[in-house]
Amino acid sequence: MFTRHYKVWPKDLPKTMTLPQTSLFTNLAITAQRYPDHNAIIYYDTAFTYRELLADVEAMAGYLQEKGVKKGDRVLLYMQNSPQYVISYYAILRADAVVIPVNPMNRAAELEHYIADTGAQVCLAGQELASFITPLVANTNLDTVVIAAYSSYLRKPTDLELPAEVAASPAPISQPGCVAWEAALALNISPSAHTAGPDDLAVFPYSSGTTGAPKGCMHTHRSVMATAVHRAFWNLSTADTVQLATLPFFHVTGMTSSMNSPIYSGSTAVIMTRWDRTTAARLIERYQVTGWTNIVTMAVDFLSNPDLGQYDLSSLNTIGGGGAAMPEAIAAKLKTLTGLDYIEGYGLSETMAATHINPTGQPKAQCLGIPVFDVDSRIIDVETLEEKGPGEVGEIVSHGPQVTVGYWNRPADTEAAFIEIDGKRFFRTGDLAYYDEDGYFFMVDRVKRMINASGFKVWPSEVEGLMYRHPAIHEVCIISSPHEKRGETVKAVIVLSPDSEGATSEEDIIAWCKEEMAAYKVPAIVQFVDELPKSPTGKLMWRALQEAEWQAQG
Template structure:
């Protein structure tokens, strides 16, 4: 067991944390029973109590079961942050089903993979996303799409600036789609649920070197782990109020801003789209105590020239990840709030954090120390030899939050784990080192991954999609340094014989924007006559990557 960090472990916390032997649905039921009138959600000045939240979850679950959703079935959740997201998430679980969270930036081609890979027959979607998913009815396993416009859940007047997706009233529904409100008002009641801690609850998708995203199988127990651990680590209570700006499909947003507050009976103040002024207004208005975000969001918040107009003194915890927090920005945050930005580290495979910084002893630009019951090591990625302090190698982690494996991918599951000292360790693919006090520091990545404003972009996935375009003969995706996003996506392209060099960039760029999520879409193009290849014919992506960094001077 890794114990180097015990010297800096928070003195008021145990090193091991027993977990509830219940399901996530139990968390909602208990909080609704304990605090029926307390606000579970605040959505642009509309308050939803725990009693109301549970009632709507039960109503939607009843409709889903009536239409055939049963234990073990997968259901896509394709929405932006909203009360409907929370209701849909828990309604699927209430049916003993498995939630498949889908990035709302994904488009039809990407959605088709998720539906086909999981054999999902149900999808809960935002109204603004309906046109991207409805073409899959009859083409894939999808049989039922329930659609909601987020603004229909507003019940109180507000002076807050509403994002377009919330302000827009719904119009016509695509053929085959069901109006969310009609499903809720159908009057069906769900049967008693039976899911326990070792039943599958969630399949968030992560990509890899094979190109196609793969689902991480999480049980109620593994999701419960980071739900409970974060709450305890941050000393959160029923009085805690979380500002929810990270998307709920993302494991950090899901755990920090949705499942965590529900577990303790706290409040989640939900924003559908990021707006730094609205964020400041909400912090002041609802005395927000905690805010999990990505670094680019925190930087934008602090750059607001009118920030001094708002009282943000209620904040007691602010942190996140996605990239290292620049020291100058962290210092500005500390001057404003008296708070250190608490950085952490986790993956979809670990349903958020395996490492985080101690609240009383954080280090800047640091992944933190292993959490409760997490055993993390550094190994030589080639020989699997254990390495010591200061030596750079691959992070491997063992803990109750680690996924069971990848959905329908036994070979990739086997390759992702190794056994050490009788334990099953997950290979993260991240190169790091740790110091004498057990703090971990990121050094590099083994996997080909681009981190664009906190969004993970897997080059092989983008390449796989771009090869569908007849104008592209060959393509290699690399990262290009970007002052705002940290990294951005660059495509090195060999055009096909049919392509017009004068119009190709615009045509390919437009095609990419129509067929893939915006954060994956190449922002920079370089057209070349040939790509460098090894003697075996493989494209030498690392050579192109090194040339790009040298050219930009990064």
């Protein structure tokens, strides 16, 4: 067991934690019983109590079961942050089914993969996304789409600026297999008894590897429970904690920090559908927000607001996040403004958010943090698997209660992702790092071929696979290019087919990509070349292109 970090372990916290032997849904049921009239959600000035939240969850769970959803079935959740997202998530769990959180930026090709891979027959979708998912009812396994208009949960006037998709009125629904959210709830069907336990499957966040299509990380109620409980205790959350929810709920960090953990502790989540720095500041002041988990790009934008000084931010007592290292200059500006250190952490879809977090009393800058409750993390040599010592660079491997049990329908990938050390099963993260004498971990590089654009992970092989659908593309290699704000951005190096040379422009390629894939995956830069570098065996030498790009950009 890695224990070097115990010397800096928070004094008020135990080093191990016994987790509840119940389902994640049970957290909501218990909290609603304890604090029925306490606000669970505040959504652009409309408040919803835990009693109201649970009632809608029960009704939607009953509808899902009426539509044939059975224990262990997978259900797509394709929405932006909203009360309906929280209700959908917990309704799926209440129905003993498995949540498949889908990035709202995903489009037809990606949605088809999720449906085929999971066998999902039901999807709960935001109204603004309906046009991407409803056509698939006719030609995939999908047979039911519940469509939610976010504005239906705005039940009192607000002076806050509303995103277009939040302000939009409910649109009429006539497509076969589609039903309005309100119509589904109005049936008020009582679900059967909840039977899911800690070892049943609960959530499959999708994560790509270095090859192939995205794959589902199988998380049980136990592994999702772990990060929900761990976070609540690490931040000393109570029912009086107020969390600003700006990270997307489909992503494990937002899911854990701003939804599952607050529900466990009975806290209030102040939910934003779209990021807006002025609205965020107004909400912090108006609702005395105490905690905010974000990504670096949000923090940078928030601190760049020239009017920030006019808002009272004194209620904040924790600010932190992950996805990329926080620049020292930005962290210093935040400290001057709020008196708070930016608490960085580290985790993956495979670990349902954090395995490492900086101790709030002794954080280190640009640091992943220390292993949290019951997490055993080591640094190993990528090739020999030999364990490394302090200051030696190697791959992070982690064992803990939040680690995925494996990849859905991919036994070979699952086997390759784990190794055994000291009789325990460790997940290979693919990230290169080292730890110091105090047990703090620091990121160095990535073993896996991945682009990190503002915290969004872009997997080149997936983007390449999608781009090969373009008839003008003969060969393509996706690499990263340095970007002042995003850290990295996506670049496509393309060999055009002979009959497309001179007839296809870089702009044509980018416009096509915007129609076919999530916005964060779309190449910001396209370069046409005569040929791509290859090894004597014909293997694409992507690393040579990658290194040349970064050298050329300085």
